[in-house]
Amino acid sequence: MDKHIPPRLDVFLDISTYLTGFPLIDLQSTGMAEVYFNTIVAHVNPQTIDQFYDACESILKLKSTEAINETIEKELIPNGNYAGLGQKIILMWYLGTWDGNVISAQSYTQSLVWEVAETHPPGAKQPGYNSWSEPPIKINC
Amino acid sequence: MENNTTEYDVVIVGSGIGGSIVAKTLSQAGKKVLLLEAGLEAGMSFQKKEAFDNYMGYLNTFYEKAAKVPNSPYPNLKDAPSPDVLDIEPITACQPSTKGYLVQAGPLPFGSDAWRGPGGTTMHWLGSTPRMLPNDFRMKTLYGVGVDWPFDYNTLKPYYEMAEFEIGVSGSVSEQKGPDVDVERDYGENYQFPMKKVPQSYLDKQVIESVPSGFKVFFNGKEHELQFVSTPQGRNSIPNADYPYADIVWNKSSGKLQLQAEKRWNTFTKAYEHVEQRHATYSPVGAVWDDHQGHRCEGNASCVPICPVQAKYNALKTLRKSDPKHIAIRTRSVASKVLTNEETGEVTGIVYKKYENPSSSVFESHVAKGKIYVLAANAIENAKLLLASGIANSSDQVGRNLMDHMVMLTWGLLPKKAYPFRGPGSTTNIPTMRDGEFRKDHAACISPIDNWGWGWPKFSPGSDVENAVAQGMFGESLRNHIHHIVPRQLLLHFECEQTPEPENRVTIDPNYLDNLGNYRPVIHYSASDYMKKAFAEYKKVSDQIFKAAGVQDFTEYTTDNPDHVEYQGKVYNFWGAGHIVGTHRMGNNSKDSVVNENGQTWDHNNLYLVGCGNMPTLGTSNPTLTMSALAFKTSEAILNHLNS
Numbered sequence: 001m002d003k004h005i006p007p008r009l010d011v012f013l014d015i016s017t018y019l020t021g022f023p024l025i026d027l028q029s030t031g032m033a034e035v036y037f038n039t040i041v042a043h044v045n046p047q048t049i050d051q052f053y054d055a056c057e058s059i060l061k062l063k064s065t066e067a068i069n070e071t072i073e074k075e076l077i078p079n080g081n082y083a084g085l086g087q088k089i090i091l092m093w094y095l096g097t098w099d100g101n102v103i104s105a106q107s108y109t110q111s112l113v114w115e116v117a118e119t120h121p122p123g124a125k126q127p128g129y130n131s132w133s134e135p136p137i138k139i140n141c
Numbered sequence: 142m143e144n145n146t147t148e149y150d151v152v153i154v155g156s157g158i159g160g161s162i163v164a165k166t167l168s169q170a171g172k173k174v175l176l177l178e179a180g181l182e183a184g185m186s187f188q189k190k191e192a193f194d195n196y197m198g199y200l201n202t203f204y205e206k207a208a209k210v211p212n213s214p215y216p217n218l219k220d221a222p223s224p225d226v227l228d229i230e231p232i233t234a235c236q237p238s239t240k241g242y243l244v245q246a247g248p249l250p251f252g253s254d255a256w257r258g259p260g261g262t263t264m265h266w267l268g269s270t271p272r273m274l275p276n277d278f279r280m281k282t283l284y285g286v287g288v289d290w291p292f293d294y295n296t297l298k299p300y301y302e303m304a305e306f307e308i309g310v311s312g313s314v315s316e317q318k319g320p321d322v323d324v325e326r327d328y329g330e331n332y333q334f335p336m337k338k339v340p341q342s343y344l345d346k347q348v349i350e351s352v353p354s355g356f357k358v359f360f361n362g363k364e365h366e367l368q369f370v371s372t373p374q375g376r377n378s379i380p381n382a383d384y385p386y387a388d389i390v391w392n393k394s395s396g397k398l399q400l401q402a403e404k405r406w407n408t409f410t411k412a413y414e415h416v417e418q419r420h421a422t423y424s425p426v427g428a429v430w431d432d433h434q435g436h437r438c439e440g441n442a443s444c445v446p447i448c449p450v451q452a453k454y455n456a457l458k459t460l461r462k463s464d465p466k467h468i469a470i471r472t473r474s475v476a477s478k479v480l481t482n483e484e485t486g487e488v489t490g491i492v493y494k495k496y497e498n499p500s501s502s503v504f505e506s507h508v509a510k511g512k513i514y515v516l517a518a519n520a521i522e523n524a525k526l527l528l529a530s531g532i533a534n535s536s537d538q539v540g541r542n543l544m545d546h547m548v549m550l551t552w553g554l555l556p557k558k559a560y561p562f563r564g565p566g567s568t569t570n571i572p573t574m575r576d577g578e579f580r581k582d583h584a585a586c587i588s589p590i591d592n593w594g595w596g597w598p599k600f601s602p603g604s605d606v607e608n609a610v611a612q613g614m615f616g617e618s619l620r621n622h623i624h625h626i627v628p629r630q631l632l633l634h635f636e637c638e639q640t641p642e643p644e645n646r647v648t649i650d651p652n653y654l655d656n657l658g659n660y661r662p663v664i665h666y667s668a669s670d671y672m673k674k675a676f677a678e679y680k681k682v683s684d685q686i687f688k689a690a691g692v693q694d695f696t697e698y699t700t701d702n703p704d705h706v707e708y709q710g711k712v713y714n715f716w717g718a719g720h721i722v723g724t725h726r727m728g729n730n731s732k733d734s735v736v737n738e739n740g741q742t743w744d745h746n747n748l749y750l751v752g753c754g755n756m757p758t759l760g761t762s763n764p765t766l767t768m769s770a771l772a773f774k775t776s777e778a779i780l781n782h783l784n785s
């Protein structure tokens with residue numbers, strides 16, 4: 001394994017799948033995982049980050065998806081917990097933003113909201129002439 | 142102060158569509174042109190690499206901006222500041238808002254922006270190009286409202302055709318309909334647009350199909366048939382093989398600009414070339430950095446604020462056709478005063494401030510000299526420059542009659558997914574409220590169907606995600622929620638024609654200066670009862686359409702919105718359309734207008750004004766096409782003036 005992969009990136013990605021509702025492969029294929037992981041490092045104090053990932057690790061060990069989601073809702077979603085990291089991680093993946101600021105040009109074009117809305121980020125990944133006069137193409141892969 | 146000794150035939154201020162049309166037309170006719178542009182030279186480069194790099198810089202800035210408002214990709218310079226919709230805030234009594242470049246004296250803030258830089262506001266315009274209706278030119282005679290234009294629709298018709306060529310309009314002539322539209326009368330028997338219509342969106346079709354055929358809406362005490370029309374627009378589509386023209390040329394012997402089929406300007410050889418019959422089809426004009434890109438709209442869905450491939454028209458495409466042998470362009474050159482000879486009234490020069498660093502207040506003053514002067518700096522800047530110079534104002538109309546389309550938005554959820562946030566911003570409009578006897582009582586409007594969901598009023602889909610997350614939604618339920626809501630979003634515009642009011646105006650005040658010591662525009666703005674009544678009537682129209690189409694209404698008007706009005710106990714919100722019009726209107730005499738029918742100022746024989754400021758009334762159409770037609774008319778008049 002590449003020694004430069006930050007420790008706990010896997011925890012960040014695993015908890016992100018539950019927070020966003022997207023499978024791991026979709027998150028990884030944005031190419032944004034390390035950028036978002038490091039955005040947290042840049043903005044949140046290290047102790048809070050550690051406590052957050054500790055909590056994530058215990059949640060991820062729970063037996064059922066139901067239990068995991070219930071605990072996420074109680075532990076990670078309330079804004080008072082872990083500097084609001086639960087909600088902030090969702091917004092990073094969906095909108096490419098941190099505290100309302102776009103993290104990078106790529107974080108905008110890779111933000112997940114557009115796929116959920118069955119379209120593409122305006123100004124990027126253009127689907128071509130006349131595409132708008134038909135329903136969007138569903139790409140199954 | 143340094144005097145530039147070269148004397149040009151014409152000095153033009155501003156490189157937006159008005160200035161670019163004049164610069165192109167005059168330089169191609171062999172006249173020596175000096176163009177002054179307040180913005181940076183990077184945006185003006187026609188070297189492939191520089192033009193591409195600069196434009197990709199704009200695109201990257203757009204990606205990185207959180208609020209993707211019309212000016213978001215473009216530099217806002219301290220030395221040539223631009224109005225920005227993000228600066229709009231409520232105005233408290235007797236306390237103007239000075240947050241942005243505009244000093245907003247109120248009582249309501251002016252809701253529109255513009256961009257001061259190469260290409261002007263066409264860099265972020267949407268590109269809709271409907272013509273005005275014949276009745277729009279006769280508002281006073283027909284409805285007792287506003288003023289009549291100094292000429293009728295037919296006078297402007299040949300210039301409309303030139304503007305449609307220059308912009309590269311895609312549309313279907315035969316589909317045009319609605320009140321006061323008669324295709325044969327308005328367009329002529331065989332007229333075609335240069336390119337075929339931009340396909341209407343899937344969303345448009347869902348809305349049109351959801352309304353019963355022959356459906357009537359009730360407003361102003363009468364039933365009116367609801368119609369839907371494909372919108373002509375300045376973005377590249379499939380060339381129309383039936384379009385007969387190759388270019389606009391100056392015919393010196395007749396003293397006319399003419400659309401013709403024999404020759405066309407070649408942007409690469411910088412000369413006219415003979416057109417072979419087999420090549421007579423219209424050629425879409427591509428990106429300024431590479432004419433092979435942008436020959437079709439690619440569905441980026443970001444026309445406002447930036448078309449990544451330049452399939453949408455912008456004024457740089459016109460400016461690039463100028464004959465380089467006859468044009469000099471000076472950037473970072475902010476016109477600050479027009480000099481006149483007090484005895485003769487002739488303009489003798491334009492003082493401009495040349496800066497090196499756009500954030501520094503250091504500048505050098507120069508004087509540009511020509512035989513004829515053209516101000517094409519947008520309606521607010523033209524008025525400001527005239528007022529700052531104390532000229533052209535014997536009518537006391539300079540700065541007055543500032544107008545915009547006051548856009549009342551309504552939004553809701555369609556019963557089925559129609560998939561917004563795809564394609565050009567709007568491809569269909571409702572013409573039903575564009576003309577009728579009701580204009581005696583309240584404003585007319587055009588009503589585009591918006592293809593971009595609730596983006597404008599609610600910042601969707603970002604705000605939908607933020608609100609859902611703030612409520613505790615996450616994971617699959619969040620994903621399902623957004624997936625269920627956003628593809629059903631519908632937004633309608635009711636773009637209401639503001640009438641000329643003398644107190645809606647641009648003024649100047651020595652207390653408000655910019656970084657170079659130039660005046661900042663002071664804007665006085667309000668909504669008359671004629672407008673408020675229109676909001677009330679059209680909200681009812683929206684209710685009827687929503688009901689017929691099974692749309693769940695989520696429209697919410699609040700007093701938190703800086704542009705809110707109350708009418709008969711109800712609050713309405715409106716938004717600016719970016720259609721800044723009317724501050725130096727044309728007319729039949731010097732008593733109540735600033736310029737004549739050719740844009741020539743009554744007070745100064747060699748000073749012409751170009752731009753939406755010339756329009757006496759607004760009509761319901763987006764004004765760029767009409768303003769461009771007027772710019773061709775003015776170009777023709779200047780050529781005749783120079784040759785006389």
